[in-house]
Amino acid sequence: MTTPLNIRLPTPSAQYDAQNERELRRQLEMYLAQLGRGASTADGVIEFYPWNSGSVLVAGESDWPYVPGDFTLTSGEIVTDPAGTLTFNLYWSTYGTWDTWTLVNPTPITLTASDKAVLSLTGWTVSYTGGAYFKLAITGTPASVTKGTISILWEPN
Numbered sequence: 001m002t003t004p005l006n007i008r009l010p011t012p013s014a015q016y017d018a019q020n021e022r023e024l025r026r027q028l029e030m031y032l033a034q035l036g037r038g039a040s041t042a043d044g045v046i047e048f049y050p051w052n053s054g055s056v057l058v059a060g061e062s063d064w065p066y067v068p069g070d071f072t073l074t075s076g077e078i079v080t081d082p083a084g085t086l087t088f089n090l091y092w093s094t095y096g097t098w099d100t101w102t103l104v105n106p107t108p109i110t111l112t113a114s115d116k117a118v119l120s121l122t123g124w125t126v127s128y129t130g131g132a133y134f135k136l137a138i139t140g141t142p143a144s145v146t147k148g149t150i151s152i153l154w155e156p157n
Contacts, residue, residue: 044154048136050086051147057086062136064093070157073104073126076119077151083115084144090152092125092132101135108139119152127157
C-alpha cells in the first residue's frame with residue numbers, strides 16, 4: 001500500500017529557491033519509488049539549478065547528483081534567465097574515489113550573450129561504469145544571468 005501523496009509547496013509569496021525545488025523533487029521521488037517509478041537522475045537527466053537569490057550568479061560549485069549503474073551521457077542543454085554570459089565545468093567522481101573530481105568536458109562550457117544553448121558532448125567523458133556523482137562548477141565572472149537550468153541526458157548501458 002502506498003502512502004498518500006502529501007507535497008508541501010511554497011506559498012505564492014515565497015521566492016523561487018533551488019532548495020525548495022530539490023525538496024519537491026525529493027518528495028516526488030519518495031512517492032514514485034513506492035509506485036515502482038523513479039525521478040530526478042533516475043529518469044535519465046542530471047539537472048543543476050544555479051540561482052543566487054535574484055542577483056547575478058557567482059563562481060562556485062553545485063550539489064552532487066548521483067546516477068547509479070552503467071550509463072552514457074547523450075546530450076545536454078542550458079537555459080538561463082536573463083540572457084547573459086556563463087562559463088562552467090562539469091566534474092565526476094565515484095564513491096570509491098570520493099573527493100577526487102575528474103573533468104568531464106575538455107574545455108569550459110560557455111554561454112555568451114544568450115539565454116539557451118545545446119551542449120556539444122564532443123570530447124567529453126560520456127561512458128560511466130558502476131555509477132557516478134557529478135558537480136557543476138561556475139567559473140569566471142558570470143554576466144547578467146541570475147538563474148538557470150543545466151540538463152544533461154543519459155541512458156543506461
